[in-house]
Amino acid sequence: MLGKLDCRAIEAKWQAHWEKCELYAFDAKDRKKPVYFIDTPPPFPTGEFHTGSTLNWCYIDFAARFHRMLGYNVLFPQGWDCHGFPTEIKVEKKYGRDLSRDEFRKRCLEWTHDMVGSIKTQMKQMAFSIDWRHEFYTIDNDYHKAVQYSLIKMLEAKQVYHAKHPVLWCPTCGSAITKAEAEETPRETTLNYLKFKCGAAQNGVLLIATTRPELLHACVAVFVHPADERYKKLVGKTAVTPLFNKEVPIIADADVDKEFGTGVVMVCTFGDKTDVVWTYRHKLSVIEAMDERGRLKNAGAYDGMPIHSVKVKIVEDLQATGLVEKQEKLQQTVKLHDRCKKPIELLNSLQWFIKLKGFEDKVKDAASSMDWYPEHMRQLLVDWVDGLEWDWCISRQRVFGIPIPFWYCEKCGDVATPSMDSLPVDPAKDKPPKEKCRCGGSYVGEKSICDGWVDSSITPLFVAGWPFDQQKFERLYPSTMRPQGTDIIRTWAFYTIHRCTLLTGIPPFKQVLINGMVCGEDGKKMSKSLGNYVEAKDVIARASVDALRQWAALSGSTGKDNIFYWKDVLYAQSFLNKLWNASKFVEKACEGFKGRKPAKLRLTDEWILSRYNRLVKKTTEDLRKYDFYSAITAIQSFVWHDFCDNYLEDVKYRVYGEGTADKEAAQWTLQTVLEGSLKLLAPFAPYVTEELYSALFAKESVHCSDWPRSEEEYLNEGVENIVAALHEVISAVRKFKASNALALNEELSSASVTAPETVLKELADVEEEIRRVGRIKQVSFKPKEAGAPEVQLSI
């Protein structure tokens, strides 16, 4: 017999049990079933599984469990995105910067395994139905092979190239980065009005406003607006930079903002993106302003000084010689590296690129071929693609990552690639595949590693066996569903669609399921620094895993940002308790019952069966559309209100009575509806449903059972209306008792129901329920012309 609900005990019991029996193994049962392949996110192992990740994986797991029960052969793999700055930063912090390349990598691996272990424990506790036999690490040899092979293929297709180009650069990390890794922050800076010598200008001085005086030595031109009357006559002349005394041309360009500063701009290579555009547009020379650690270069006496401190020094020197006209405060937005939160510079640098420009339509077409849930989220990707300006710089001057698998000729730039069977390679230390280049030059091994998104953008290919197992690949690729947080649509989704489509000609997934960000009760994205952070383990401790999982579905419609409210969790927990107690009732009510369907059901039985089958239909449709909110609220409402509040009350008199056909009808119906409801709830509340299912119904796991089918013959609107009328009558009886200060189980002497003839006819069929549920000795019916049924009651 069921005791009190103890979620802790149930969680421990089933987690241990499930681990032994590999319930979620892909291909375990029947290879012929249709494949449902989830291209799961490989999270970066930071050690904690935060509430945002919880939401993400709950969505995935709802989908996985639902489809498994529906009869799909579900492949729910789990990868780990191991490489990258954050690990290096942590390892640097712990061991310092003096480790050798190999030693450093080893420490990174150790750290990664520690963190993965901790997250895995939490994922298992959350009951995510991952098939751990399909676990992969981006640090594995096979993964390196696949990534390097993908780059070789793209190089052969001329989609990868090596070039010197201005790139976003993090001087702190000493590496190239991309726009997607940049974030912005507002700050106050100083706008300096500097005096340039200019013979053609008034008093021989041209005033230029700049926030970056430290780049003065890299100034290659001065720009004005072509329609600016003040400076029209200066175009074509030259000006001389202060301090460095370099003569630079004065050029007209319509992109100059006449209103800003003095309407004159100095172009430095490279202060910001506009400088890059102007430099190329007007074929200006390039002066490399700083080195890769952000120390000045080509700046004479200032060489070697770090960029952040030299600014002060140069302004002082300018002021000392009277070259600063004035200074103003200015609100500015600066770009920071998202990993280290330090300012980003633009640096001219020899890097590897993946071509993005020219493939925009291909990516948009691929995105259009997929079903997005919700639909409008596709637009985020389209907008990002439309805003692309440069190709993707994929090389990073770091250590912990997949080596870029190329050697290049130091004389002519020719690129040598390794053979497939030599992969994975590390050109930083391996011998080049060819001794000498045709031009006679020797090959230099690339020392850079790949941007982490190069690794993670082939997950659907890798899991499908690409490029090593063609048969497997054809069976699995493309993946069925890609779960995707809104914040990484422009990285993970975009790069995956781009790369996989170019590599195979086939878009990598059929469906994209978007989850929003998890916010604290203040409506802001959850973060430790804001103090609006709630950890999954605290939620589990105060409520339960099943309650936390239900919260994920309850917290809003798919794709929307989800605010964490304790009230949702606590409601979910109350619901579990309700379900538990209802099950206790059913268990006791059905003691000794054989379980065969009786020949005749009462109208109230037909009523709940009709409601139940309607629910099955709705829930199935909702889950096919990934509308978890709609599904969970419908199930909860059905169980709580239709099943518990109404049906259980309707049948108590039969259940407590002696063994008759009517009692068996109630027993069969109770079991049928509860068993089905547990199945519908199983994806959301795997622990409690498993416990109840195993106690009451079957030895087989509920998670391996078949999803309920909606049986049309049970849908009966007529019966639903009659019983709805019955419940109104019962409600009137309760109201009467409440207003007369009577206990609900008090027996009334008589009730007289007045209603139109047709309604009376129907109500006569439930006369027994009116008497027994309402506890009334005698019920009589009186016809009336029209209107809602009325009830006259006497004590």
Added chain:
RNA sequence: GGGCCCGUAGUUGAGUGGCUAAAACGCCUGUCUUACACACAGGAGAUCCGGAGUUCGAUUCUCCGCGGGCCCACCA
């Protein structure tokens, strides 16, 4: 400046071209009725942001405001 999303009871939030616009939390009044007080029964509470238009009819569709969020562009 551009794109997308959103504005519904005190709070949170579904939803719909037309039935008394869900529900949860909170609030008020009763009740420990043999599954459940993590409950039950009953109740109060919404000019569905403002304005105009389309329509027989709009909270729902269109446009214009106002307010909020996200993304992008600009930031010398």
